[in-house]
Amino acid sequence: MMAKITILIVEDDPDLREALADTLALTDFNYLLAEDGQQAIQLLQNKSIDMVVSDVNMPKVDGYQLLQWVRQHVPQLPVLLMTAYGSVSQAVEAMKQGAVDYLVKPFEPDALLAEIRRVLQGTPKKSCDEPVAEEESSRQLLLLARKVAATDSTVLITGESGTGKEVLAQYIHRHSPRNEQPFVAINCAAIPENMLEATLFGHEKGAFTGAYSSSPGKFELANNGTLLLDEITEMPLGLQAKLLRVLQEREVERVGGRKTIRLDVRIIATTNREMLSYVQRGEFREDLYYRLCVFPLMWQPLRTRPRDIVPLAERLLVVHCRKLKHPIVKLSNEAKKTLLQYTWPGNVRELDNAIQRALILQQGNLIRPADLCLTTTSTVGQPVLQTMAPVLKERVINTSAPTDNNAQPMMAKELTSNEIEEGMLAGEDTHGSGSAMESSFDRAIESGPLGEDLKQREYELIIDALRTEGGRRRETALKLGISPRTLRYKLAKMREQGIDIETMIA
Ligand SMILES: Nc1ncnc2c1ncn2[C@@H]1O[C@H](COP(=O)(O)OP(=O)(O)OP(=O)(O)O)[C@@H](O)[C@H]1O
Numbered sequence: 001m002m003a004k005i006t007i008l009i010v011e012d013d014p015d016l017r018e019a020l021a022d023t024l025a026l027t028d029f030n031y032l033l034a035e036d037g038q039q040a041i042q043l044l045q046n047k048s049i050d051m052v053v054s055d056v057n058m059p060k061v062d063g064y065q066l067l068q069w070v071r072q073h074v075p076q077l078p079v080l081l082m083t084a085y086g087s088v089s090q091a092v093e094a095m096k097q098g099a100v101d102y103l104v105k106p107f108e109p110d111a112l113l114a115e116i117r118r119v120l121q122g123t124p125k126k127s128c129d130e131p132v133a134e135e136e137s138s139r140q141l142l143l144l145a146r147k148v149a150a151t152d153s154t155v156l157i158t159g160e161s162g163t164g165k166e167v168l169a170q171y172i173h174r175h176s177p178r179n180e181q182p183f184v185a186i187n188c189a190a191i192p193e194n195m196l197e198a199t200l201f202g203h204e205k206g207a208f209t210g211a212y213s214s215s216p217g218k219f220e221l222a223n224n225g226t227l228l229l230d231e232i233t234e235m236p237l238g239l240q241a242k243l244l245r246v247l248q249e250r251e252v253e254r255v256g257g258r259k260t261i262r263l264d265v266r267i268i269a270t271t272n273r274e275m276l277s278y279v280q281r282g283e284f285r286e287d288l289y290y291r292l293c294v295f296p297l298m299w300q301p302l303r304t305r306p307r308d309i310v311p312l313a314e315r316l317l318v319v320h321c322r323k324l325k326h327p328i329v330k331l332s333n334e335a336k337k338t339l340l341q342y343t344w345p346g347n348v349r350e351l352d353n354a355i356q357r358a359l360i361l362q363q364g365n366l367i368r369p370a371d372l373c374l375t376t377t378s379t380v381g382q383p384v385l386q387t388m389a390p391v392l393k394e395r396v397i398n399t400s401a402p403t404d405n406n407a408q409p410m411m412a413k414e415l416t417s418n419e420i421e422e423g424m425l426a427g428e429d430t431h432g433s434g435s436a437m438e439s440s441f442d443r444a445i446e447s448g449p450l451g452e453d454l455k456q457r458e459y460e461l462i463i464d465a466l467r468t469e470g471g472r473r474r475e476t477a478l479k480l481g482i483s484p485r486t487l488r489y490k491l492a493k494m495r496e497q498g499i500d501i502e503t504m505i506a
Contacts, residue, residue, distance in 0.1 A: 006030040006047070007116060010040040010054035010066060011082070020053070023109040029116070037061025041069055044077075048213040051120060052079045053112070056094075064094055071098045073210050075191055076199050076218065078119045082107075098190070104325060121182055131167045132312045135305035141297060142171065148295045149175035154247075156292050157270045159299030160502070161495040162349030165270040166230060168297065173226040178266060181225030186218045189234035189492035193485050197239055198255045201246070207256025219252045222265045232269040232292065233278050234488050237285065244288045267292070272495070272502070302344040302351065310336050312348055316355040317367075329365045338369040346498030353498050459494055462487070463504045471505050 007029050011017040017033055024031040032047060034040035038060040040052065052070060056063035067079050081094055081102040094102065100119050103112060133142050148155055149172045157165045166185065173183040191199050198207065202217030218227060229235075235243065246252050247267065251260045269292045278284035302309065313331060321328050331339070335358075344350055358371035461480065469475040477487040491501055 005050045005120060006032060008032045008034060008040060008043060008047075008049045008052045008054075010034045010037060010052060010058070010063070012036050012055060012058040016055075019109075020112070023112060027113060037063065037066035037069070040066055044070070044074065045212050049077065051116060052077060053116065054079060054081055056081055056083045067094055067099055072192075074212075074215070075195050076215065076221075080115060080119060104323070131164060131171055132308055132315050134311050135300075135307040137300050138305055138308055141168070141299065144297060145172050146175050148172065148297070150177070152266050154266070154292055154294040155268045156275075156294070156296045157268065157299070158275070158296065159270075159272060160301045160347055161272045161500055162347035162498055163272075163299035163301060164348050165272070165299060166228065167348075168299065169226070169228045169268045169270065172268060173266075176226065176266065178225050182222050183226045183228070184218050184222035185228040185230055187230040187492065189231040189488055190496075192489070193236055196235070197242065200239075200243070201252050202254035202257070204254050204256040207254070211256070214254070214257075217252065217254065219246065219263055219265060220254075220261060223261075224264050226266045226268060229267065229269045229292075231271060231492065233271045233273045233275060233284055234492070237283070240285045240288050244285060244291060247288075247291055302347040306340055309339050309344075309351070312351055313339055313355055316352050317359070320356055320359055324359070326359065327365055329359060329362055329367060331367050332369075334369050335367045335372060338372055338374060342374050345500040345503040347500065349496075350498035350500075458490070459499065462490060462494070463501070466501070466505050471502075 005028075007024060009017060009020045009024070009031055011020060011033075012035055017035070021031060021033055032043055032049065034043055036058040037054070040054065041061065043049065044052075052066070054063045054066055061069075063081050063083075067081070070077050070079050075098070078100040079098070081099045082105055083102050084105050101115060103115060131138075131142065133139050145168055155169075155172060157168050159165050169185070170183060173179060186199060188196065198211070198215075198217065200217050200219060202215055202220050203211050205211055205214040207214075229243075246263070250263050250265075252263055253260055275284060275289060275293070279286050279289050302312075310331070313336075317329055317331070320326070339351070339354075346353070354372045354374060355367075357373055358367045361371040361373070362368070462476070465476045465479045466473075469479060473487055473491075474484050477484040480487065482490075494501060
């Protein structure tokens with residue numbers, strides 16, 4: 001089976017490219033080589049490729065632009081980035097944009113192969129896998145999860161954004177009899193609507209514009225294992241009906257295909273919403289809700305489980321130090337106190353972000369309160385912007401922040417999002433031939449202080465509009481002049497950055 005798997009290596013350094021090819025030549029994997037992102041895109045349009053391993057800094061089209069292209073055209077294709085030590089914070093950002101992981105150069109050939117196998121098998125990382133659970137409520141939750149893990153029951157995990165729902169889903173899979181089989185996750189909010197069906201159920205070659213080759217869906221990939229449907233309430237109603245049918249009949253048909261594929265998949269769904277109110281408003285099918293909510297589990301918000309906070313911070317420190325090949329860094333007693341005093345609206349994900357920032361800012365392998373940047377919380381994401389200024393200098397482009405903070409800058413960015421979601425995602429390159437230059441300009445803007453500022457402004461406008469509209473998504477989208485889908489997509493991105501939207505609205 002492995003013999004059919006093709007890895008695309010994208011690396012501009014000829015020596016390293018050759019070394020990577022030599023590494024793969026000794027395995028059962030097929031491989032293709034590209035010198036830069038542009039060549040990679042050509043290959044992706046013409047060949048059947050199962051995974052991309054790409055350098056970040058390359059001429060013409062760089063690793064981030066390639067990642068963006070893959071996310072738009074073949075969202076289910078895993079992309080592993082290879083990055084130098086200095087650009088690790090950007091690689092973390094890339095992971096939020098959909099890279100499956102990153103490897104810090106230099107790395108051993110075995111580390112690359114282990115990572116490729118892990119990604120292709122869809123298995124979570126082995127180290128530091130067990131969830132931290134010191135608080136009594138967390139222990140009870142893990143106990144229940146272990147019990148349900150032994151069965152094939154469908155599980156619905158609820159809890160505020162960033163509380164650890166995916167971590168719990170992986171825990172259930174690991175402790176289930178299916179643990180040798182794949183664990184496959186799909187975030188229903190982060191996949192554009194026109195790609196969601198094909199991503200879930202697979203498609204045949206030519207089923208739609210841009211379907212360059214046939215591809216299995218997440219259901220197929222998860223066969224005999226576990227499928228995590230993340231943020232299930234973000235699934236459009238039309239697709240909910242199809243999902244219900246698949247769950248009832250336990251079989252799937254690829255888009256544009258005729259063959260029926262039998263399935264044996266354990267389903268875990270997650271949401272940070274009040275699902276019943278979605279059902280009452282007619283936005284989520286009642287029959288699907290009851291099919292998913294067979295065994296409900298709920299994470300408490302981090303602020304109500306103080307005993308978890310410091311152990312979580314310590315775990316996250318170990319994880320990130322290992323990843324960055326950084327000597328172990330400790331928390332000072334004052335930093336621990338600061339962590340315990342904070343209310344964590346973005347839950348564990350926000351704690352994770354704070355620890356990553358602190359690791360960059362700390363000196364002497366000791367984290368002090370100021371390194372955590374947790375002082376101001378009045379504006380969405382504000383603490384990061386204010387205190388990260390020295391760090392952001394690294395990737396500054398020389399431009400000043402906009403003086404006019406009304407809707408204008410947001411509209412400019414919105415156009416890009418709409419192009420991405422509704423044009424390019426349908427398989428049309430709306431940028432035309434000048435796209436590389438335009439998008440590298442966009443990237444420069446977005447990664448500079450102006451881009452950060454615009455992003456913050458956009459977040460504020462979204463939160464304000466949600467507040468005015470009492471949290472109603474459709475009305476908010478109308479008010480902002482964007483499609484409900486674009487709004488959902490932006491909210492998913494905000495949640496990924498640790499913003500607790502519900503708390504902000506309240
Ligand atoms: N109990 C835990 N032990 C260790 N790490 C955790 C735990 N809970 C959460 N994390 C870490 O916190 C981050 C967020 O967790 P996760 O993605 O599971 O949250 P989530 O509830 O699924 O978020 P969202 O609602 O935004 O999808 C991850 O980096 C995860 O590794």
